[in-house]
Amino acid sequence: MFASVFVIALGLCYCSRASSQSSLGLPRLFGPSEALVKTAIEMNCELLTFPEDEPILLQLFREGNHSRLFAEYTSLEGEVADLPVYVQPYHEGNLECVARAQNNSLIEPTVSNIHYLKVIEPVKGAEIEVRSGSVDLFEGNMLELRCKLKAGNHVSYKWLLNGRLVSQSLLHDDRLLINRTTSQDSGSYRCVASNSFNQTDFFTSNSTEVVITVREPVKGAEIEVRSGSVDLFEGNMLELRCKLKAGNHVSYKWLLNGQLVSQSLLHDDRLLINRTTSQDSGSYRCVASNSFNQTDFFTSNSTEVVITVREPVKGAEIEVRSGSVDLFEGNMLELRCKLKAGNHVSYKWLLNGQLVSQSLLHDDRLLINRTTSQDSGSYRCVASNSFNQTDFFTSNSTEVVITVRDLVSTPNISFTVLKEDFQNYSAVVTCRSTRGTPPVTFSLYNSTEVIASVTVEEQFATFKVPLILGQDLGFLQCQARNGDNATYSEKIPLEVVPVGGPVKMPYTYDSGENYDVIGVTFYCKAEKGTHPRYQWFLNGTLLDDRGSFYYVDHQPPEMAMLMLSVGDSSAGTYHCEVSDSFDNTTAISSRRLYLDKHTLNRLPVWVVAVVFGSFTFLILLVSVCCGLGVVFRRRHYGEKSLLDFEMERMTPVYYGKLDLSHYNEDTDVVNAARWGEVDQASLDSVDEWPQIEEEKKTLEDEPAEEP
Template sequence: MFVVHGSKVTSSPLRMFASVVVAMLGLCHCSNHNGTFLRTPELSGPSEALGNTVAVFECKLLPHPENETVLMTLFNRGSTDTWLGDSTSLAGEAAIFNLVVKPSHAGDLVCQARAQNNSNIKPTFSNTHYLKVFEPVSSASVSIMSFTTIFEGEDLYLSCTADGNNVSFTWLQNDQPISSPHVMSRDHSFWIDRITQADSGTYVCEASNSFNGTDFTTRSQEVNVTVKGPRRVFEGEKLVLFCPIDGINMSFTWLLNYQPISSPHVLFSDRLLWINRTTQADSGTYVCEASNGTDFTTRSQEFNITVKGPRRVFEGEKLVLFCPIDGINMSFTWLLNYQPISSPHVLFSDRLLWINRTTQADSGTYVCEASISLKGIDYVSRSWNVNVIVKAVVSDPDISFAVLTEDSHYFSVGVTCQSAVGTPPVAFSLYNGTESVANVTSADRRAVFRVPVVFGEHLGTFRCQANNGAKTASSGWLPIKIEKVKGPVSLTYDYDIAENFAVVGVRLYCKVAAGSHLRYQWFLNKSLLQDHGSFYYVFNQLPEQSILILSVGRSSAGTYHCVVSNSFDNTTTISSRGRYLDKEVLNRLPVLVVAVVFGCFIFLILLVVICCGFGVIYSKIYWRREYGDKFLLEMERRVVAYEGELDVSEYSDGADVLRTVGDGFDQASDASSDEWPQIARQKKTIEDEPIEVPLGFK
């Protein structure tokens, strides 16, 4: 039964039906949600892999949701997730990822499971799987942090680098593992704090690592180290000498120049002699004596030490300074001229100062400061001063020569070698071809060599070499031949013309047939002209010629000539012929020019007259050849016709006579209608003339 209250309809069966519908929908929803929920996938695979090999990773999702396609994705989880691969699972099979391992794949790997066709299902992630990528060691090389030729007591620093990970380093001396207690190594670094002559030899670094029982090893290049006994040190540097005598319960004594050392700045420690700051007074021969306290005493070899002034290096060379201050947890600062070094090309490494390519700006006094802080108090220790002078490398020398006069009969060639750059002293050598001529050391980058002269012969091709300790610089080749002046001397000129065709400037050229080191002199009316004057200028193009440039005017009038001689010998002079020049002469036309011009004019007139005469003669010949015969024939016809008109008594019929005569001239006129107009006019005149009829004719 239904009850209606306004707009509401209520019924017990209807309420029951609605409840059933709601319950069924809830069950359906719960059933759908529980059926497509994704579990956590499981990622498995190797935890360590060799680079450039294939590693297989497997991702499983159990249980697999029914009627769902699951997309499996492999990620490298770093600062950002890096995609490594995808695989689709249709019916619960495991996703397989074949990964070509690279160094960038190292780190945490995760697998993501996602319903491929249902965006309502949230993706899930596997546990993190860490992958370590192993790189085999390769390309080992040794860096030298000190000199390879060093002296006893100095320090040797070597460093080894190699490509790969988990690399261990082993150092070998002469292909044997190093076991000396005073040799230290850490990680890839190797150093000998106080080297001895026993440390000379060949050093090699071996770098190695291993993977799954396989060992990988690479070997560096060889480094040859030479340890010298006697050596040179510079003022202010330390000197450390090591006594090579071995023994038990031995006491050691050091001698300088075979006298016991009593200087307070010389320290002794076991077998070592240590001078912290050397002076030139420390130069000499050092000997170590070892004694066991009884009757046994022995001496070492001699150490010849020379303490020199400032340390000198050349531009472009490296400079390595070592701070002698020892200590733990100390920081080091280097000063140049007592100011902290801020140059970007100066490197610092622990106790080392390293300048790979020095310049002259690196000259000065170097000091090392070592500092340490203990209980809030800073302690600073300063090393000795090291004076460094960076020398300029000598430049390629210029070579030139001049003839030198010893007396009137003896001459020589002075060959000059000069370098523009280079710190003295500079050693110069002169070569003639491959043969050495002479050597000299100069304090001002300049040297002069004398070579005997043989006139007229080629002395050779010379070259200079210069060296101030860094490298040998060479000049170009210079051929040398000395020849005395030989004639003749030619004098020529040309000139400049103004707008009015007047000569305003003259250039005189003086040349000689042969000679070297020439000197030209110009004369005006036997007066010597200097290099320049109010109206002239001398320009020498040695050795080819000399040019005298003149401004034409009243002052420049006169006779000019030049004299040529050798610059090194005034005994032989050759003069040119004189040439007179003034304004009128230069602007006057020469007789020869006038004769040539008028001769050419007369020749042209004669040529025209001759051509006209030939033209007249040719025209007459042509007239007679073309029209002469025709004209005579026509005239003959006209005479005959005229005679016929006069003799009319031969005809009986006067009218016929007239007709005949007229017809005859008409025919002749018709036949000669193409002839000259004069003939036609003649015809016309004859026809128009009145004819007198004789008596007896009608």
């Protein structure tokens, strides 16, 4: 309403100019060169040369197509036209502004400069289309992948293979094309489509991964004897490997004297027999093959290799010289490899099938001075000697299992309170160690006296101790023991103070854009209490730990926090209650506090006074100018009626029309209220809330300001 009064006042003060122009100048069109689809932008058209007393109609079209009007504006005094546009894909292209005299057909229209508008539609819904047919192919075949989109324009594409960028030479617009594939082209492909807005804001869509398998046909199979010799003694290991000149995704079969070898002896491309016997002698052959589409097989057969297994000398066994096979970490372990026969012998030791470090070997002994749990496992010694530098004799001992137990770690101690009946309470104490091999003996001490002990097959134990509320009962400490090792926890006081004193509920708030309050955090604190339980209430209803607009963060025993997102859903009266976690019969409540977004963001009175005072001063100033203008024109035009002169000069005013055929405005955005600053001190006291409630009701009863 004030804006309308201001425009009429300015119109009454309008000073006419002698109209000597009969033609229009060229308008200048300017505005953003990029825009996102389904957003509102403003184009500006300015006419520097215009005839006096002629309203000028400025219209926005696409170049060469004046059948579809995008926006228009009527300029009365040469002001810059604001041409709003709700951006759609068809707005992209060269735009031009046409200026014409609205009431004078004798004045020729003029056309502005060309302004190109680029409309960006964000990419989405990227997915890979395998245009070459199959994700499983052989080397030499063509692979063509296309990155399809559900939406987007002005898009750039990237392709990744196993997380690495693919060479640009293979990219063709939205396609990845490899004319002749190799096995290196196998892997997981992913396309990344993106477009940008104003060279800074990027929109990206990632496709799901597509696994492409490029197979290399097998060829050139041959056997490699990896265990050293084709002539060996019983007990030795035999390892044969099937080597290929080319091929991938290969399956292997082994044949001994024309019969398939057991699958349990096969490990990928290897045949492994840990302890051979005379039955393992014979002619070995490997068969390598790979397939395509489960039908086409490529096969390569090696030549045969003859293996001879001879009977060896035996008799190696392990002697435990350190006494026991079951010991605690830190103790010494000594093993000796005894032989029934043999000289010039070399020794190897294996732990769980892996070679033991040479630094632990001393002739025929294995010595570990300080054991750890990693030294547990199955030990085996391998004794070997040679004859004529060609024939090897090997004797493997049976395995001996050594168990090294973990010493128990320092225990943690904690307790909870248990209400037995009306007046009786107990402390349930938990002693817990993070490591240690059971059985473990836990003991509970009160200062220096043992309260109780228990031996368990777990790493924790619980004890129950009588408790008197509000009384200091000394300190508790846990002891954990296994073997000869004993560790102690820290000491904790055995004192349970019931919840008491006033419950305070201070708060803080967070501000967003325009200093609007967008979030509030309440803090609930009791004056005393060692085992408190906090509960939050909205309008008398108990709140869960998480809701659509809030989150509860418990930090016992100090406090609990309630974090709110300020909005319509969060309006209401809040309070918290504190009770003992072990006894919920009594609870202490904080004062109640009402909160809503309008109260938090209400403008202070002094701000409103300054704004309206400034506006009143501006109206008075304009009125004085208008009065002076009336006196001046009466003297200048003599007896002619000022009202007649104004009626001759005034013409209808047309406002710009906006193409909103595809636009639906969000009513929540239209009706959203501006938030102002909040006087936090006024929220700290419940006594001031009746005044805030009255102000809130006054705001709700005020009529909405006219647009």
